[in-house]
Amino acid sequence: MPTQSKASQRSRFYARIGTRGWRDSGYDTFAYRSPAFRQWMRSLLPPRQAILSVGCGAGELEGELSAAGCAVVGLDLSFAMLRRAGRNGLDLPVQADAARLPFGPRRFDIAMFIESIGYLDLDAVFAEARRVLKPEGRLIVTSYSAQINAHARYRKWPVDQVMACAATAGFAVDRCHYLTVAKNRVAEARSPGQSKLFCLSATARGGNSGHALAGERTLDDAKQPGAHWDWRLA
């Protein structure tokens, strides 16, 4: 019997999630599951930005960013995920491969990869992100720590490797948060080994404005053990 390629298994996997929704698929993401995480991400991003979300999935975060006044393009391979993202408030869905972005150069303020890099060739996709970002553009990447049970086909890239690939693509890494994430709470982990997720931010080299992202703490803040951001939902 012919074996399915990894790519086609993955696309069937996401077609199923797009059709049924995360809740009934036995797998989900922090961006779906945790309103506090979405709020933490929104607080990191300045208002009215042109944002490209690569591997946007069902677009829960992207819909909220659109509602907050950002121009958000959500890009995904999966049509079913994009259709769901449209229902979640994403205005601008684009079906394409992260390694070949269908945009001209210098279009976006921010390119973000939220829990999607595990399926991607980092060198290829970061080079594409650098190309479509404005000179002062920012790269935001979140992904899972080694101790998290992720989809079997999701590669949990070590942070050092993500940073090295970002640097090769022309980004200066500004900072990396190691987070614990629950439904209603996001906190800075006491150590990377205790984190569930990392969030890396970087600036396109050669055009660095030197401005921090909105709400971004300094490196010294991040070093405080147990520093946390607590957003309890009303």
Ligand SMILES: C[S@@+](CC[C@H](N)C(=O)[O-])C[C@H]1O[C@@H](n2cnc3c(N)ncnc32)[C@H](O)[C@@H]1O
């Ligand atoms: C784990 S989901 C994350 C979705 C969303 N960002 C979130 O955090 O809920 C990964 C997404 O990446 C998409 N994806 C995988 N490979 C891709 C590629 N080569 N180009 C674009 N999207 C891709 C999948 O279709 C899926 O929607």
